[in-house]
Amino acid sequence: MEGKAKSHAVGKDEALSAIPMDKRQHWVTPAMIFGGLEFTIPVLMVGATLAGAFGMSQIFWILLISLFVVQWIGNAVAGYIGAKTGRSSSVIARTSFGAAQARFIVGITIFIVSLGWWALQTAVAGNAISAMLGIDYENQFGPWALVTIVVGLLFAIPSIIGYGSMKWTDYFAVPAGLLLIAGGIFYALQNTGIDTIMAWRPEPSMTFLAALSLVIGINVSQWVIASDYTRYAKPKVKDNVLIPLGIVAVGFPLFYVGAIMSVGVGDADIVNVMMNLGFPVWGFLILWFATWTSQLVNNYSMGLAMANIFNVNSNKGRAILTFIGTIIAIIIALAGILEYFMDFLYMTALIYPAIAGIMMADFFFIRKQQWVDNQGWNWMATIAMVFGVLVGYFTQYVYTFGLPAVQSLIAAGIVYFVAMKVKAAVKPDHFTVPVESSKEQGVNEKTELV
Numbered sequence: 001m002e003g004k005a006k007s008h009a010v011g012k013d014e015a016l017s018a019i020p021m022d023k024r025q026h027w028v029t030p031a032m033i034f035g036g037l038e039f040t041i042p043v044l045m046v047g048a049t050l051a052g053a054f055g056m057s058q059i060f061w062i063l064l065i066s067l068f069v070v071q072w073i074g075n076a077v078a079g080y081i082g083a084k085t086g087r088s089s090s091v092i093a094r095t096s097f098g099a100a101q102a103r104f105i106v107g108i109t110i111f112i113v114s115l116g117w118w119a120l121q122t123a124v125a126g127n128a129i130s131a132m133l134g135i136d137y138e139n140q141f142g143p144w145a146l147v148t149i150v151v152g153l154l155f156a157i158p159s160i161i162g163y164g165s166m167k168w169t170d171y172f173a174v175p176a177g178l179l180l181i182a183g184g185i186f187y188a189l190q191n192t193g194i195d196t197i198m199a200w201r202p203e204p205s206m207t208f209l210a211a212l213s214l215v216i217g218i219n220v221s222q223w224v225i226a227s228d229y230t231r232y233a234k235p236k237v238k239d240n241v242l243i244p245l246g247i248v249a250v251g252f253p254l255f256y257v258g259a260i261m262s263v264g265v266g267d268a269d270i271v272n273v274m275m276n277l278g279f280p281v282w283g284f285l286i287l288w289f290a291t292w293t294s295q296l297v298n299n300y301s302m303g304l305a306m307a308n309i310f311n312v313n314s315n316k317g318r319a320i321l322t323f324i325g326t327i328i329a330i331i332i333a334l335a336g337i338l339e340y341f342m343d344f345l346y347m348t349a350l351i352y353p354a355i356a357g358i359m360m361a362d363f364f365f366i367r368k369q370q371w372v373d374n375q376g377w378n379w380m381a382t383i384a385m386v387f388g389v390l391v392g393y394f395t396q397y398v399y400t401f402g403l404p405a406v407q408s409l410i411a412a413g414i415v416y417f418v419a420m421k422v423k424a425a426v427k428p429d430h431f432t433v434p435v436e437s438s439k440e441q442g443v444n445e446k447t448e449l450v
Ligand SMILES: Nc1ncnc2[nH]cnc12
Pocket: 040, 041, 042, 043, 114, 117, 118, 121, 218, 219, 294, 298
């Protein structure tokens, strides 16, 4: 149930040129399309997880800080770069990472994360359809696995055929999602009751900061891909500050609905939450429908990312790679990825921020807000990325501290900036050439200024 524009992030035939100024839209349009990204079942699942550890008023503060402060700032900065350059995230990454590395790093990141999301949602849909058929998905592995394989293959068929066959999914995924939410609120009020919901005070099984990290983890890819939406927006600070409102306006209520639904259960297993609320059979069917759009986008992105990495240009090659990715993802779903839902979110919060930090430092502090098409591989970006991921990992798992995603972004940005300055002084190359001089001297053949 998410917008389709995400595929811009991986479009291999994607134009390098900027969206012309006369095609730029009022900020409300990109805000609405961007907001569609937040309309997914995992948002309900994180809301449900939060209700396992916090009462409703604490959840309010968690959402306020994670969405309105941390997420909004990151999205606005990333979005501003998109509007200024008019280009998509994978094209913007060419300036700092170099074209070869941008293709590789962005490709691998999109591949891993789309595959993970796809496997997760397939496992959830497998549970939902099993529940509908009366199969105990916790204990009857065989029948559950069969249902999950069938559900997964059905999800994958249209994206293997191609993007053209995927257009229709929003027509039933969005109404199904809305019905699910309405049903969730209705059954929670009817069966749990407003008094119980408001009085809910579980034992805190996670820290406030860990909760912020979960919400950030589900949204963090936006710090890289916001430009895929804002490249259609006007390059004004005001517009780009307002566009992330779309994410917050959808996310805030949706996380809350997930939390309200799961009072008394309090875990990410949304199917279990629905069974607990006494959802009728149709509820499990609409959960499946509600994931269609995001599943197709994830599946398609995964295949396209593989095609980019392996330089496969034919549609048949892309289809075969998508099928191979699908099989791997089904195996991961059967292996129990749902148990690692939170770890998956923490993992995405380690990968994306480092990439975002490098792109932001490059754009604002090295390149003076210019996009440059740099060929090759910038090792300074590689070093900064590894450093950023390590800082995130260390502060997430070894010495738990602060908000790992934010620390990773800042660390990668600083290391990149310093490494570029040192490189410029010691052994300059086309990446370190100041923008002004490359304009004056004519463009070096490895660099293209647009
Ligand atoms: N790609 C994605 N698929 C499903 N849910 C998501 N939540 C955030 N990104 C998502």
